Amino acid sequence: MSDSTYISPGLFIILGIVSVGIVLSVIMFFSNIADVRIEESKSLLDRVVDTISDNGYLKSEIFEENYSLIENAKLNNNLFADGFIYLSLEIYKMNSKIKEIDVGDSDYKIQCRLKGKHYPRCYYKEFILADKNNPLEIYKIKILTGSNNLGSSV
């Protein structure tokens, strides 16, 4: 066997390296193909923006005491309660926070900064909205959404 030009330990090493490479690539590709957490975070953020704004103006009802973002945006509260998604909305006026809405596991604020397969995928947006009654009054809006909703086999 050692005299063979074709069959040598090198052949098995090369075949092993190629095989492991292909198998790992396929596993990585198919495990990521259905990861839509970042898209879900973006959609959730868009839903919140649509709910609180009206043609570039901030809806005044958001400052009402019993305002519920979950109800107004028609969101599934169970998904927040089970820790699969997270939403944080902060409204600033002249650099001071005047309203904060936090729904879901607030640990997401930290986890969103961490990289890893098991950490949520998050989306953050900062923008300006004007007061509808007084367009000179400007509000700075900061929204963070996160998702760790991977789905499950039944």
Next chain:
Amino acid sequence: MKDKNAKTSMFLDQFIYIIIVTVVFAALLFFVVRAGSNVTIYEQIYSKQIGLSIDKSKPGTNLTFDINELYKISKKNKYEGGIIKIDNVDNKVTVTLVSGKGYSYRLFSDNDVLWELDKTGGKLHLFVI
């Protein structure tokens, strides 16, 4: 005689080499094809695609999905039950292509969805309320 033996040995080496390489690459090809046609992958992709579309839709939106591929796979697996179920109570989409299995994706949207499966046309019609 020695020369003939050496030649035979070289041909044997070549033959074994070709067999080993063919077997390894056939196994890899089988693995890649099997991974690509895995039922769970299809269940995941379709449940999430439908789920995300519902989440993204505003009330009054009509959606139609081509699910011919799902019918083909379920037929191949001899599964005759409902391949898609949208649960408006638990807000989730479940795709089942093999009996006793399936994949569920929970929605963040609380909007109700009217849905209908058109088996002959291979379509899923949705209306977000």
